Amino acid sequence: MNENHTGFRIRQHLNRGLVLKNDTLEGLKAGRMRALERQRAEVRVDVLAWVGNVSGYFGAPQSLLQRFVLPVTVLVVGILAINTWQQTQAVQEIEEIDAAVLTGDLPIDAYLDNGFDAWLKHSSR
Amino acid sequence: MKERDSPLASRTELSEFLASVERRAFKQACFAVRDEEHALDIVQDSMMKLSEKYGDKPSAEFPMLFQRILQNTIRDFYRRQKVRSIWTTLLSTLSIGRENEESDPLESMAIEDHTSLGETPYAQLNRDQVLELIEEELKKLPPRQREAFLLRYWEELDVAETAAAMGCSQGSVKTHCSRATHTLAAALRSKGLEL
Numbered sequence: 001m002n003e004n005h006t007g008f009r010i011r012q013h014l015n016r017g018l019v020l021k022n023d024t025l026e027g028l029k030a031g032r033m034r035a036l037e038r039q040r041a042e043v044r045v046d047v048l049a050w051v052g053n054v055s056g057y058f059g060a061p062q063s064l065l066q067r068f069v070l071p072v073t074v075l076v077v078g079i080l081a082i083n084t085w086q087q088t089q090a091v092q093e094i095e096e097i098d099a100a101v102l103t104g105d106l107p108i109d110a111y112l113d114n115g116f117d118a119w120l121k122h123s124s125r
Numbered sequence: 126m127k128e129r130d131s132p133l134a135s136r137t138e139l140s141e142f143l144a145s146v147e148r149r150a151f152k153q154a155c156f157a158v159r160d161e162e163h164a165l166d167i168v169q170d171s172m173m174k175l176s177e178k179y180g181d182k183p184s185a186e187f188p189m190l191f192q193r194i195l196q197n198t199i200r201d202f203y204r205r206q207k208v209r210s211i212w213t214t215l216l217s218t219l220s221i222g223r224e225n226e227e228s229d230p231l232e233s234m235a236i237e238d239h240t241s242l243g244e245t246p247y248a249q250l251n252r253d254q255v256l257e258l259i260e261e262e263l264k265k266l267p268p269r270q271r272e273a274f275l276l277r278y279w280e281e282l283d284v285a286e287t288a289a290a291m292g293c294s295q296g297s298v299k300t301h302c303s304r305a306t307h308t309l310a311a312a313l314r315s316k317g318l319e320l
Contacts, residue, residue, distance in 0.1 A: 003306045007278030009320040010259055010309060014279055017256045018148045024165060028147040031169030036140055038173065039180035 134184035142187045143172050146280075150195055153275055156263050157199045158206075167202060171195045192276055192290040203268075255318060262312045266305055269293075273301035274309070 020028075100106045101120075110116050134142075147168060154164035171194045179190050263271055269291070276287040277298070287302075288295045313320060 003303060006306050006310050006320050007274070007302075011278050013252075013256050013259050014149075014152070016252060017152065017260060020148060020151065024151065024161065027165045028151060028168060031165075031172050032140065032143045032147060034169070035143065035172040035176035036136055039136055039139055039176045040178060 134180065134182060134187065138184040139176060139180055139187070142184060142191070143175075146188070146191060147172070149279060150191070152260075153195065153279075154199060156260065156271060156275070157268065158202055159264060163202060167195070167198050171198045174198070188280065188282060189286045189290050192280060192282065192286075193292070196272055196290060258313065258316055258318060259309070262309050265312075266308060270301045270305035270308070273298050274305035277302050 150168045150171065151164055154167040155161060158164055158167065171191065174194045175187065175191050179186070182190065263275075266274070272291060273287060276282045276290055277284070282290060284295045284298050287298045291298065310320060
């Protein structure tokens with residue numbers, strides 16, 4: 001016996017039995033309509049569409065925004081941040097030296113440094 | 126936005142799929158539960174679950190998903206029936222003290238008598254009678270064999286899809302299908318019907 005042949009023949013007979021009563025057909029149709037009303041929406045598509053819309057809002061000069069304005073902004077902000085940090089460091093170093101001079105905590109090498117000695121005399125005038 | 130390789134199903138595609146499968150699903154449920162009202166409930170419930178939970182899937186995945194949902198819904202029906210039968214039997218026993226009756230719907234399916242069709246010669250069987258004979262023999266199959274047979278040969282799922290829908294191995298699907306086919310062929314042959 002060929003299994004596929006038997007399956008195929010039985011399938012042919014079963015397909016002839018798909019004539020259903022009107023009540024049943026109406027019930028199936030009603031169930032289908034109810035199911036379609038509650039079809040799950042594709043959330044990911046909505047999110048991507050939202051993102052696309054937002055970028056589209058800024059999107060008219062998109063190439064200009066991406067290629068020029070953003071890099072320049074990042075560069076300027078970075079330079080300002082580095083400058084501020086360096087100034088803060090310099091002030092801190094001067095404050096430390098002043099404190100050491102006032103409290104007599106300078107290392108002995110400082111008094112042997114001619115440059116420091118000259119700076120001390122100059123600044124004390 | 127880039128297009129996907131497997132586009133998501135639209136409402137129309139889902140509608141067309143459900144319309145194409147609902148009659149066979151109803152008959153499948155009828156074979157399983159032997160009650161048209163319950164079968165209709167099962168199919169409606171299955172359509173709702175597919176739409177609610179998987180309505181955003183590519184339409185190519187619908188056949189396997191729907192069959193899995195349908196088979197699970199049928200199994201849920203069996204479980205509820207069994208629990209209901211146990212309670213009914215228990216209460217009946219307590220109230221009137223009669224003997225326990227068979228309460229398993231799976232087992233009760235296999236005891237119907239079809240001798241009225243058994244003596245009919247093949248030459249006298251018209252299409253309706255052949256169909257009735259096949260449907261009755263399908264109902265008498267063990268549930269897993271019937272499920273595998275219908276998914277493979279009626280729904281035309283391949284072995285892998287059938288295994289996924291049934292939640293079993295591909296080897297089990299082949300075994301179930303082979304046994305079902307042999308049983309059906311032998312039963313029909315005994316009634317004088319050669320396929």
